[in-house]
Amino acid sequence: MPRRSRTRGGLPEWLSQTVQPVFVIDSRRVVLYFNRGCESLTGWNASDLIGQIAVWASTGDATVSATLLSALVPPVALEPTTHRVHLLTRDGQSLDRVIHFFPLAAIELDSTLDAEPQRWMGLIVPPPPPQKLLPVATESQLHAELSALKADLRRRYQLSQVVAQCSSMRRVMIQVQLAVSCHAPLAFCGLPGTGKEHLARAVHAAGEHRVRTFVPVDCRQSPRLLDELLDSLLAPEREEPPIPVLRRGAVLLQHADHLPRDWQRRMTEEVDLTAGSGAVRWMIAVSSPLDLLVQSGELLPEFCDRFGVLEIHLPKLGDRPGEFPLLVQQAIEVANTTGDPQITGLSPDVWQQFAAYNWPGQLDELFAVIQEAHAASAGPLITVRDLPFRFRAGQDAQTIGPAEVGLLAPLEETLARVEREQIQRALEQSGGNKSVAADLLGIPRPKLYRRLESLGLLDDGNGL
Known part of the structure; x- marks a missing residue:
């Protein structure tokens, strides 16, 4: 054979x-x-x-x-x-x-040897x-x-750092795509924590000056520090740094609704917003729509006209329920890039608690909670015992109901009761002397007599 x-x-x-x-x-x-x-x-x-x-x-x-x-x-x-x-x-x-x-x-040949992966x-x-x-x-x-x-x-927007699946975020991405293609000043509007700085950085990273520095400026800092920083940003550079990363590429004015009015006027007059090879991209981030901030007097109309050419509104986390699981997954994967353990998800009871929580701190709070839980977890899932104190404290705050509000009484009845109490206190302090009581109440003596009669408090005493 x-x-x-x-x-x-x-x-x-x-x-x-x-x-x-x-x-x-x-x-x-x-x-x-x-x-x-x-x-x-x-x-x-x-x-x-x-x-x-x-x-x-x-x-x-x-x-x-x-x-x-x-x-x-x-x-x-x-x-x-x-x-x-x-x-x-x-x-x-x-x-x-x-x-x-x-x-x-693996076949275990020698138990004294270190186990292989x-x-x-x-x-x-x-x-x-x-x-x-x-x-x-x-x-x-x-x-x-x-x-x-x-x-x-x-593929669609040249951006992948932003989760955008719902209709409101798709509209945001279309605006961002437009922002990347031009040099117009941008205004990001949304509640604190909705990701305004993250989106501003994404626009900068996708733009032509991506290799240059992104400079965030918190307008809530002390006036002295804010003056020094803005003065340095408005001053022309003596020499253009030879290394691109040392050149300013974009400036984001965070909490611009806190920017002093004199600085709003100065920036409106002095900032060069024209496009060019050495131009700086200016952006602002505010907590409310620009028209409301103008109406309230927090921002000058001319400042908004200059720095809010393209206004992008970010939805709050509660308005993105369909994206919440993907946002959680993104936060987990961002935490995974910092090192071990490699977390793959949440345990079922954590998902339940996350779904019931209101997330007042928006996306920033979600990412911070997952980052801290990642550091405390042994993997592969984040469990309830891994959740940080900040989350448990937030849960406790939301389980305490609002203060009970009593039923409203008729206005006339309430005013009569208060008036009666005040007149009686004045008569007690004056020892029944109606002239002194009238002075204590700040009203003429005849008016006090009329109120005593109306309230049924007039007697035949010798207090005159």
């Missing part, structure tokens, strides 16, 4: 040559293997990714390997797991895929029909949705 010939190379060679995308990653999230099927699918070479660490944070930028790596983060549980992922290829193509993770258990093999396949899809972790679904949204926002 003829002897079978064995294919040279064995399993490693087969995996390397197959068109089926296969990769291996360990519990440190280091990519160990990336076959030709993966290279063909993603456009990235194995040499670009092997040895790199995957972080559970999407950017939406197809030109950096971190965007692809974020989809390859392995599960925590040592069991077969399915992740729904969004793959952004190197040329910007958006792919909806499923990764089946299989743990590769756990490894997973990942199989990337197209998603099957919805009815046949295996259960997918909610965290991986949110990660995939956020990655897809960021890729779409980058």
Whole structure:
């Protein structure tokens, strides 16, 4: 019987040559293997990714390997797991895929040796029909949705740092796209914490002067410090710094509704808002629409005309309920970029508490709470015990109901009672002398007699 010939190379060679995308990653999230099927699918070479660490944070930028790596983060549980992922290829193509993770258990030969990192093999396949899809972790679904949204926002608006899925935020993104394409001064209007500075930075990062410095100025600081800072910004630079990052590219006046009126006049007259290669982009951030601030006298009309050419209104967090899970996921992924642990989501009871909370601090409070919970968590989910004191204090404040308000009494009855009490106190202090009582009440003596008679307090005493 003829002897079978064995294919040279064995399993490693087969995996390397197959068109089926296969990769291996360990519990440190280091990519160990990336076959030709993966290279063909993603456009990235194995040499670009092997040895790199995957972080559970999407950017939406197809030109950096971190965007692809974020989809390859392995599960925590040592069991077969399915992740729904969004793959952004190197040329910007958006792919909806499923990764089946299989743990590769090591053979324990010597218990005295340090345990090696756990490894997973990942199989990337197209998603099957919805009815046949295996259960997918909610965290991986949110990660995939956020990655897809960021890729779409980058394609449409050249921005991916902003979550914009609802109609109000889509309108904001259209205005932002217009703002990026021109040099007109911008006014961002919205409650404190709605992300005005974040959006201003995003506009600057997408503009032609993105390599230059973004300068935020808090108009609430002390008058002396504010005067020094604004004087330096208005003064022409003696020499243009040779390094672009040292040049001013954009200035954001935060809390501009607190800017003193004399500075509003001076900036209206002196700031050069014309476009040019060396021009500075001016922006302001306020808490109310500009027309209301003009009506209240907080801002001068001429200041708003100059610095509010394009007015962008940001909705509050409560007006974005459909985006809330994606905003939470974005906050988690931002926290993941600061280091371990890599958090994949929230426990069910934390989701419940987040949904019931009013978030008075808006987006800033949400991101701060998740950042602190991330630092306290052991992973992979943020639990109730990880939530910071600021959140628990906010919950307690919202569980205390408003002070009880008594029923309103008829006005005439209330006025008569108060008048009676005041007249009686005056008569007591005067020892019943009506002339002195009238002086204490600041009314003429005849008027006091009329009020005594009207209230039924007149007697036949000798107080005259």
